[in-house]
Amino acid sequence: MLIKQLSVFIENKQGRLEDVTQVLKDHNINIASFSLADTSAYGMLRMIVSDPEEGKRILKEEGFSARLTDVIAVKIPQMPGTLHEVLKVLSDSEISIEYMYTLATAGRDTSIIMKASDLDKALMVLKKHKYGLCTAKEAYEINNLNCK
Amino acid sequence: MIWNETKECMSRDEILNMQSARLRKTVRRVYHNVEFYRKKMQQLDLEPGDIKGIEDLNKLPFTTKQDLRDNYPFGLFAVPQSEVVRVHASSGTTGKATVVGYTRRDIEIWQECVTRVLAMAGIGANDKIQVAYGYGLFTGGLGLHYGAENLGATVIPMSTGNTKRLIAMMEDFGVTAIACTPSYLLHIAETLEDEGKLDKINLKVAICGAEPWTENMRKEIENKLNIKAYDIYGLSEILGPGVAADCDAHSGLHVYEDHFIPEIINPDTLEPCKEGEVGELVFTTLTKEALPLFRYRTKDLTSITYEPCECGRTIARISRFKGRSDDMLIIRGVNVFPSQVEAALLEMGETSPHYVLIVDRINNLDVLEIQVEVEERFFSDEIRNLENLTKKIAHTLQTALGLAVKVTLVEPKTIARSEGKSKRVIDKRILI
Incomplete structure (x- = not known):
């Protein structure tokens, strides 16, 4: 249930983000979801893409610092309070969240990408509490209606 | 007189x-x-x-x-x-x-x-x-x-x-x-x-x-x-x-x-x-x-x-x-050799040996910036880890040089490699 997230280190330079999307476009890789964290000197682009291994390979080929990071995608119902509940479950088990962002909001559930301090423990706790988790394939294609 | x-x-x-x-x-x-x-x-x-x-x-x-x-x-x-x-x-x-x-x-x-x-x-x-x-x-x-x-x-x-x-x-x-x-x-x-x-x-x-x-x-x-x-x-x-x-x-x-x-x-x-x-x-x-x-x-x-x-x-x-x-630089009266920076970085063992020193004069004070390439080995996608790395490099260099240093992480291969001797120093101070 671990998902490969493609992370890219980007200097704060005009056009650098576009360079990344250009490479992915040229290789027909779909970006299902992303988050961009920024500091004064650089940014960290984290993406769920249709083919993370290939994405990493081509970005590195183009000279980017790219790596794959394991994350999880948990499904929560689209109702008030559900995000709070899942966070409480994790927090009660002394698991902290390094970062998170939305993967998909279509359908009845929202899927959330999470990087937890202890991924195995997080998976176990979430399963125990009957939370649905995206498989890797599901996550990579979740927002791609035309995916082959 | x-x-x-x-x-x-x-x-x-x-x-x-x-x-x-x-x-x-x-x-x-x-x-x-x-x-x-x-x-x-x-x-x-x-x-x-x-x-x-x-x-x-x-x-x-x-x-x-x-x-x-x-x-x-x-x-x-x-x-x-x-x-x-x-x-x-x-x-x-x-x-x-x-x-x-x-x-x-x-x-x-x-x-x-x-x-x-x-x-x-x-x-x-x-x-x-x-x-x-x-x-x-x-x-x-x-x-x-x-x-x-x-x-x-x-x-x-x-x-x-x-x-x-x-x-x-x-x-x-x-x-x-x-x-x-x-x-x-x-x-x-x-x-x-x-x-x-x-x-x-x-x-x-x-x-x-x-x-x-x-x-x-x-x-x-x-x-x-x-x-x-x-x-x-x-x-x-x-x-x-x-x-x-x-x-x-x-x-x-x-x-x-x-x-x-x-x-x-x-x-x-x-x-x-x-x-x-x-x-x-x-x-x-x-x-x-x-x-x-x-x-x-x-x-x-x-x-x-x-x-x-x-x-x-x-x-x-x-x-x-x-x-x-x-290649000695004089920064705020302190003598700095690029080799000192290299020795300190290598001793730390947590960064790539690819670095460049940028010396500039901002508001009439010399400022030393060191750009270090983020290598895959040391690359984390957590900002916190990158910031800790930056701080650690800054501290190590400050101790080695006796001079406050601004550390900037840059993308790999952004530091120019020239034939033979790589360009380690960019001195932007205009002294002409």
Whole structure:
């Protein structure tokens, strides 16, 4: 249930983000979801893409610092309070969240990408509490209606 | 005024005769007291008697900074430790400092030289001078301090680091002279301007040195503060500040030839340059007791003239410095070798060896930035980890260099690789 997230280190330079999307476009890789964290000197682009291994390979080929990071995608119902509940479950088990962002909001559930301090423990706790988790394939294609 | 007219205005013949006599004496003393030089001379089949005068100077071996490091700490001293009354030290590239020593007589000569510099700039007993060089192991603070006291001026030993207090005292005490780095003085001028205090101070003259600066910077300082600014040169290995300085004519820095013999050599062939030709400045000390040095290679590039100056002094003048024959950078008066950065980074073992030093002058203060490539091995997608890495690098480098450093992580391969030698330094400071 671990998902490969493609992370890219980007200097704060005009056009650098576009360079990344250009490479992915040229290789027909779909970006299902992303988050961009920024500091004064650089940014960290984290993406769920249709083919993370290939994405990493081509970005590195183009000279980017790219790596794959394991994350999880948990499904929560689209109702008030559900995000709070899942966070409480994790927090009660002394698991902290390094970062998170939305993967998909279509359908009845929202899927959330999470990087937890202890991924195995997080998976176990979430399963125990009957939370649905995206498989890797599901996550990579979740927002791609035309995916082959 | 000319502080020591006998020594500063001798005829060329008198200078050469005095230098020859002092050189013979120095060579004899060094040969018998410093094993390093005795061995070097023996290898060259040289005996003290072979050096009959200044015409034989080029028979003597060169000395480099590495020789001082190899003989750390006191190996080149020519007197027993009981005669050494002070040591100074500068940071070293591999953790070992360059240590220099002084006898009581050396300190007296040093203060005499600095006094000549201050008098040449028109400073006298009625002046109040703030010495705003660092006090401590660095020769700047104490060197200027002793010279100014010897002159009879009122010395305010500010040291560095508290501009607000310096300005408050400058105003309250009616300070008339200051000794500091030129970039720091420009910073002081801007602070005075911001606080609307430019017309509240009584400053008349500045003695600036310890870093390279240009004629344009001198004019900027003079115009901004409505003062006169003079250039002072020195290096701890030879003396400290006070080896040379410029006069009102600002047409080169007068070298105190009764204490030091300057030579200009081609740094590649080591052959002497013609008068006026740019090359590496080399010094031989004539009166130093604790640490006499033969033909010390300063790595500073300049030219020399023996034409008497319009100020009346006849001693040789060296031109404004044209750069270095090695890769040493002078940042806020601190000597930095790129190899120090490399050694520190490699020792940390957490970054790529690909780095570039960027030196810039922002608000007239030198700023050192080090860009380090983020290598896959050390790359985390958590900002916190990257920030910790940045802090760790900054701390390591600050400890190694003795200088605050801004660390920036950059993408791999962004630092230009050139053929053979990679470009490690980008100096954006405009000194022309």
